[in-house]
């Protein structure tokens with residue numbers, strides 16, 4: 001069996017995180033290395049390795065996560081705008097093989113990304 005990802009270890013309570021939201025389906029916590037004044041990661045509790053591993057069976061879960069993302073943005077007062085980023089695979093810059101949405105806000109974000 002492959003080793004647990006760092007995010008699975010956070011879900012399982014084996015390592016601490018600054019949790020912003022926790023429900024039956026997903027967990028949101030502040031990134032340990034923030035790239036903006038607000039940098040929160042939203043992850044499914046189900047182990048999905050990346051966008052490439054999403055299936056039709058995950059549609060309701062993904063819809064729920066988008067609702068949670070909007071709720072977190074509102075709670076963290078990101079009314080001036082924010083960005084939601086999902087890195088996928090090596091060229092996409094994904095470093096943790098557990099699906100996650102980055103919520104970045106609190107400053108003006110440039111475009112295009114690097």
Ligand code: 5GP
Nearest residue numbers: 006017029030031032033087093094095096
């Ligand atoms: P990726 O590069 O895969 O899109 O994003 C992974 C993110 O996870 C990075 O922004 C990184 O800072 C964050 N991260 C990695 N390990 C930990 C950890 O142990 N705790 C928290 N809170 N964030 C982590």
